[in-house]
Amino acid sequence: MSGRPVRVCTTRRAERTADTLERLSRDVDLWVASASDDGRAYLVPLSYHWDGSTLTIATPSASPTARNLIRAGWVRAALGQTRDVVIVEGRVAAISIGADPELEDAHARSTGFDPRTLADEYVSLRIAPKEIQAWRESNELDGRVLMRDGAWLE
Amino acid sequence: MSGRPVRVCTTRRAERTADTLERLSRDVDLWVASASDDGRAYLVPLSYHWDGSTLTIATPSASPTARNLIRAGWVRAALGQTRDVVIVEGRVAAISIGADPELEDAHARSTGFDPRTLADEYVSLRIAPKEIQAWRESNELDGRVLMRDGAWLE
Numbered sequence: 001m002s003g004r005p006v007r008v009c010t011t012r013r014a015e016r017t018a019d020t021l022e023r024l025s026r027d028v029d030l031w032v033a034s035a036s037d038d039g040r041a042y043l044v045p046l047s048y049h050w051d052g053s054t055l056t057i058a059t060p061s062a063s064p065t066a067r068n069l070i071r072a073g074w075v076r077a078a079l080g081q082t083r084d085v086v087i088v089e090g091r092v093a094a095i096s097i098g099a100d101p102e103l104e105d106a107h108a109r110s111t112g113f114d115p116r117t118l119a120d121e122y123v124s125l126r127i128a129p130k131e132i133q134a135w136r137e138s139n140e141l142d143g144r145v146l147m148r149d150g151a152w153l154e
Numbered sequence: 155m156s157g158r159p160v161r162v163c164t165t166r167r168a169e170r171t172a173d174t175l176e177r178l179s180r181d182v183d184l185w186v187a188s189a190s191d192d193g194r195a196y197l198v199p200l201s202y203h204w205d206g207s208t209l210t211i212a213t214p215s216a217s218p219t220a221r222n223l224i225r226a227g228w229v230r231a232a233l234g235q236t237r238d239v240v241i242v243e244g245r246v247a248a249i250s251i252g253a254d255p256e257l258e259d260a261h262a263r264s265t266g267f268d269p270r271t272l273a274d275e276y277v278s279l280r281i282a283p284k285e286i287q288a289w290r291e292s293n294e295l296d297g298r299v300l301m302r303d304g305a306w307l308e
Binding site for chain 2: 029030031033034035036037039040041042043044068071072074075076077078080082083085087138
């Protein structure tokens with residue numbers, strides 16, 4: 001026994017990136033944080049569509065999330081589990097419902113709901129990730145950054 | 155057949171409140187949303203201690219979450235699952251580490267970590283819930299408010 005603490009083995013970046021891409025493809029919901037211009041935080045779960053490089057959510061135009069994200073042009077969102085975290089930060093572009101039928105079809109297939117069939121006015125919000133982090137528990141906080149400035153790290 | 159749509163049966167408030175109290179006691183982690191004074195949203199998962207009426211989290215004093223929550227004096231947080239949602243909004247009070255050893259002991263027992271043993275300076279943030287909502291899927295959005303102005307609804 002050397003007395004040296006056992007080094008906790010963490011998942012390598014290539015594996016974390018592969019796991020994260022798989023989570024983005026397979027998961028349906030994410031937590032969307034947003035803020036008003038006077039610094040009031042908001043948080044809701046929403047379903048999303050992942051097309052391999054961007055996430056699309058749809059929410060009522062009058063909702064705090066739509067207002068906040070359109071104002072900021074930026075989102076911080078998290079997939080699924082508190083002990084298997086994927087945090088996505090990125091730019092937000094608003095797309096009026098009806099403007100991109102192909103995207104709306106894909107969103108409806110992925111999320112199981114189609115805002116075109118609803119009475120409320122919705123807006124599509126397309127998120128282009130700029131930074132992605134993934135970790136399970138605190139021992140994996142080192143090496144959690146997988147994407148920076150929109151590029152997956154090698 | 156009357157042609158009238160079947161009314162989706164939702165969980166009654168007393169049952170939702172009991173389930174929510176059980177979740178608050180049993181769960182360990184929550185998603186904490188916060189915002190800077192210039193309207194930039196932040197989101198992290200943190201472990202908490204629930205004492206039956208307040209939640210206590212602890213995070214580095216220099217972290218965005220600590221700065222944002224102390225500034226706003228307010229938090230919006232969510233427990234666990236995107237399809238079994240518990241949203242808590244409430245006032246935040248900052249308590250210096252060392253000021254309330256009993257609370258710090260309880261927090262360490264609930265969360266499995268003790269900021270008093272760490273080199274970084276931490277702060278305890280005690281959340282007094284003012285509004286609590288709970289729902290599973292969209293059919294349960296009606297009736298999701300369980301607490302208002304700090305009082306559980308009858």
